[in-house]
Amino acid sequence: SSVEEISLYAPPSPSAGRSNSHPLVGVIMGSDSDLPVMLPAARILDSFKIPYELTIVSAHRTPGRLVEYANSAASRGLRVIIAGAGGAAHLPGMVAAMTPLPVIGVPVKGSSLDGVDSLHSIVQMPRGIPVATVAINNGTNAGLLAVRTLSAGMPELVNAMDAYLKGLESEVLAKVEKLDQ
Ligand code: RP5
Numbered sequence: 001s002s003v004e005e006i007s008l009y010a011p012p013s014p015s016a017g018r019s020n021s022h023p024l025v026g027v028i029m030g031s032d033s034d035l036p037v038m039l040p041a042a043r044i045l046d047s048f049k050i051p052y053e054l055t056i057v058s059a060h061r062t063p064g065r066l067v068e069y070a071n072s073a074a075s076r077g078l079r080v081i082i083a084g085a086g087g088a089a090h091l092p093g094m095v096a097a098m099t100p101l102p103v104i105g106v107p108v109k110g111s112s113l114d115g116v117d118s119l120h121s122i123v124q125m126p127r128g129i130p131v132a133t134v135a136i137n138n139g140t141n142a143g144l145l146a147v148r149t150l151s152a153g154m155p156e157l158v159n160a161m162d163a164y165l166k167g168l169e170s171e172v173l174a175k176v177e178k179l180d181q
Contacts, residue, residue, distance in 0.1 A: 025052040025146050026078045030085035034108045037137045038084045044143025059090040070098035080146045086110040089121040092131045105131040106142045
């Protein structure tokens with residue numbers, strides 16, 4: 001189940017980190033039910049060899065943990081936070097309110113309103129507290145945006161992202177060639 005997967009990654013406390021001792025990205029989500037949407041973000045970070053931590057922080061069910069996580073994120077060495085949540089998705093915005101780090105929000109599609117509720121909750125931030133919001137359920141783009149955010153001043157990451165884009169281009173061109181045959 002998703003809970004078993006979480007236990008592979010989740011630190012026992014916000015300060016513990018993943019197996020890697022110096023995570024640069026914090027991947028957090030409101031519930032383990034968000035894991036299928038958020039794992040692709042982690043897979044992207046894996047593929048770019050970026051250390052990260054992944055855990056559950058619920059704005060509503062664990063508000064104390066939210067405060068502790070967001071307040072300590074920058075001093076623990078994180079550079080970017082990816083936060084996914086569904087429904088009344090307050091997690092990314094509340095984290096952004098309590099840390100100066102860039103926060104990337106992932107609206108998770110719930111069962112009733114197709115994820116539009118989550119999208120609006122995350123994207124409609126008030127002036128002064130931005131959350132970079134990706135498309136509904138698009139954990140992959142959240143991972144990629146985290147890599148791009150980190151890549152400022154890191155030419156090797158810029159090159160790696162360039163190679164990723166060239167890979168996407170090659171995939172499409174191979175399909176074009178196949179259709180043309
Ligand atoms: C949000 O409520 C979570 O981010 C999740 O998307 C949604 C439902 O959570 P569960 O009831 O599945 O735990 O807080």
